[in-house]
Amino acid sequence: MRDNRSVILDQVDVPIVLAPMAGGPSTPELTAAVAEAGGFAQLAAGYLSAADTAARIAATRAATGKPFGVNLFVPGPPTPAADLADYLAELGADHTLGDPRYDTDDWDAKLALLVADPVAAVSFTFGCPSAAEIGRLHAAGSEIWVTVTSVDEARVAVEAGADVLIAQGAEAGGHRATFVDRPADDTADPLGLLALLQLLTAATDRPLVATGGLATGAGIAAALAAGAVAAQLGTVFLRCPEAGTNQVHRAALTADTPTMLTRAFTGRRARGLRNRFLLRHSATAPVGYPEIHYATAPLRAAARAAGNPDEVNLWAGQTHTLTPELPAGELVAQLAADTKAALEKALSRRIQHY
Ligand SMILES: Cc1cc2nc3c(=O)[nH]c(=O)nc-3n(C[C@H](O)[C@H](O)[C@H](O)COP(=O)(O)O)c2cc1C
Secondary structure, three states: OEOOEOHHHHHOOOOEEEOOOOOOOOOHHHHHHHHHOOOEEEEEOOOOOHHHHHHHHHHHHHHOOOOOEEEEEOOOOOOOHHHHHHHHHHHHOOOOOOOOOOOOOOHHHHHHHHHHOOOOEEEEEOOOOOHHHHHHHHHHOOEEEEEEOOHHHHHHHHHHOOOEEEEEOOOOOEEOOOOOOOHHHHHOOOOOHHHHHHHHHHHOOOOEEEEOOOOOHHHHHHHHHOOOOEEEEOHHHOOOOOOOOOHHHHHHHOOOOOEEEEOOOOOOOEEEEOOHHHHHHOOOOOOOOOHHHHHHHHHHHHHHHHOOHHHOOOEOOOOHHHOOOOOHHHHHHHHHHHHHHHHHHHHHHHHHHO
C-alpha cells in the first residue's frame, strides 16, 4: 500500500474481485479465469493444508501470469467440550458424526509458506492477524487485506497494519467474517453492506472492497458510489464451469429459496439456503468452530454423494437467484460493462432531476 491506496487495485482493469470460496468452489482455474479477465482474483486456502495450498498456488501460477491473492482463516480458541455436548447428542441421534476436533487450519505453516513464497495479496477472514504477522507478510511484499463487518473490527485491522479492508455486509453468502462469533450479538441486526460502507468511509481512509449480495453491474455501481474501490463477488461465480461447486449446490442456487444465517453446520454463523437440516438445528447450534464443522463433515459428504440438498451446507448470498451459468471471463466482462452502464445511467438521471 502507498498513501492509503492499494497498488493492486490501482492496477486492475475492472473493479471486480473474486471472493475466496473455501470448501470446493475456489479452484486455480476460476482464480486464473477472473485474473485473465482483468479482475483481481483470490484463491481460498481455508480447510487446506499448507502443502495443498502450495500446490494450488503453483497450479494458479501455471494458468496465469497475473497477480492473485490467497485467503486464510484466522484461528480462534478451542471450544470447551461441555459447550458442544448437547448439540452433538442432538445430531448424533440421527447421524453418524465425525470427530469434533480443534485445529488451527495449519495457520503457522501457511503463514510460513506465504512469507517464503509471496503472492500479491494475503486476505483474512474470522479475525485479524497480529501486527508482527502482518509485518512478516509486508516484508515479503504482499498487500494485507482484512475482512471486517463493523467499524470496531476495522479499527483493529488498521491498527494492526491492514492495507485494504474488505467490508462484508450481512447479505454475504458463506461464513460471516466477524472476528469473534458471539451469540450475544445475534439479537443485534448485522450491518448491511451500504450501511457498513458509509460508516467505514467516515471512520477510515483505507481502501474498501465491498462484499455481500452483489450480483449485477447495478449492485457494483452502488457499492462504488458508496465509497468502495472495488466489489468482491462470491455467489455469482458459483455456477461458472471453472468453479468446483458440487452439483447439489449448483442446482439449489437457481431455486427461489430464502437464505438464513446459521451455526447448524459449522458452529460459526454463515448464510446459506434454507433446507431441512438448517431449519431443524439452527436454534440449538452453539458457537463451536471448527469442532462442529468436523462433526458434521461426514453427514454433509454423504448427502452430497446422495444428491440430497437437505443435509448439505448450501452457502449463498441474498441475491443467489441472479447467479448465471457463464464462463468466469465472460461473466467478469459482462459485469464490468453493466457497472459502467449503471454508473452512467445513475448520473444522467441525476442531471435530469436536479
Ligand atoms: C461458498 C462460499 C464460500 C466462501 N468461502 C470464503 C472463504 O474461504 N474465505 C472468505 O474470506 N470468504 C468466504 N466467503 C465469503 C466471501 O468472501 C464473500 O464475502 C461473499 O461471497 C460475498 O457475498 P455474495 O456471496 O453475496 O457475493 C464464501 C462465500 C461463499 C458463498
